[in-house]
Amino acid sequence: MNTIPSRPRLSRRSFVKLLAAAGVTTAGGYLLVEAAPWLDYEAQANDIRRPLARKVPMSAQMRELIRYATLAANGHNTQPWQFVLKDNAIEIHPDYTRRLPVVDPHDRELWISLGCALENLRVAARATGYAAEVTYPDGVDYIHIRLTAATPQNNPLFKAIELRQNTRSDYDGHAVKGADLDDVQALHLEPGVTLRYVLNSPELETVLAYVHQGNLRQYADQAFVAELIDWLRFNQKDALASLDGLFSRCSGHPEVPGWLGRLFVAGTKPQQQADVDARKLRSSAGVVVIASESDDKATWVRTGQVYERLALKMTSLNIKSAFLNQPLEVAELRSQFQSALSLGASWPQLLIRFGYAEAMPRSLRRPVEAVIMPPEME
């Protein structure tokens, strides 16, 4: 499991023990722990990913499945979900207080994020001895998952849940091993969802041109930058305070005081961002576009499921991946991209690069208690 580079690999407990051994009093020890927040960051990142408890009573088991669901990818790490516990069922509801009105005005990516959580939940349920029967949002505004007892299924995707991450660094430029790529390309899909791989130039350069245009448009838009800044966490103290958002070190940036980070991001030149992403894309083995026949809630959920399944599959083969959704988040570019990649009537939903790289620092999540809807609000 990766840790934050160049930081001590020491748990809070070992740190306190070390202080005790050195004769530091408990009170002094606590002061030092407070002054060393990275220990808490690592503890939090580990704790939310602790191994899933099995053979516990049904209600505790359901909470564990929800914890695994929350480890899913989600836009800006807003964690836009609320879970409702029923007898033998879990519902995933959107949390519209966490929507991203600028980058995602129709809640398309929000529902994709719920689909990612659904996929983790389904895989974890299957591994612990439950089959999940899913009812997609159609008329109702939530996903319903009925759980019935089934033989536990040993699945490498389950082990990948705690390891999966959106790895935003430069990759090593190597092609993915042939057999592994075949394995990835054999992934089981959802009805109406397709994958389109782009592995070679000149088509990769076409994709790059659209990512470039997307960056230029988004970073020239003050509302986009302001919304992004709202979800950036420039240091561990801020990341720990909210347990959500985009922590700077997860994107390879140093920690800085909030005021400095905000100033820096607000001053980012669109061209600068475009150049960084061009380099990242060129360092990747390829990209894959997830496309769908329709563009509605149920399809967005299925798209999220396919994305998460793909990311887990790649993780199980030590292949890293990250999003470059910029051209699909600008309406005009999205339709141009659709024609440029000859997707016909299929809607491009997500654009993902993949390849080999070291793991990056891990993102945080809010605890299960914070995402279970209180009964009086159901």
Ligand SMILES: Cc1cc2nc3c(=O)[nH]c(=O)nc-3n(C[C@H](O)[C@H](O)[C@H](O)COP(=O)(O)O)c2cc1C
């Ligand atoms: C629908 C969707 C859109 C996303 N768009 C982007 C993106 O454009 N750029 C990016 O770097 N990450 C993107 N992400 C990744 C999230 O930021 C990431 O999942 C979240 O910060 C949690 O981090 P983790 O996936 O490493 O656990 C997206 C995720 C989802 C589900």
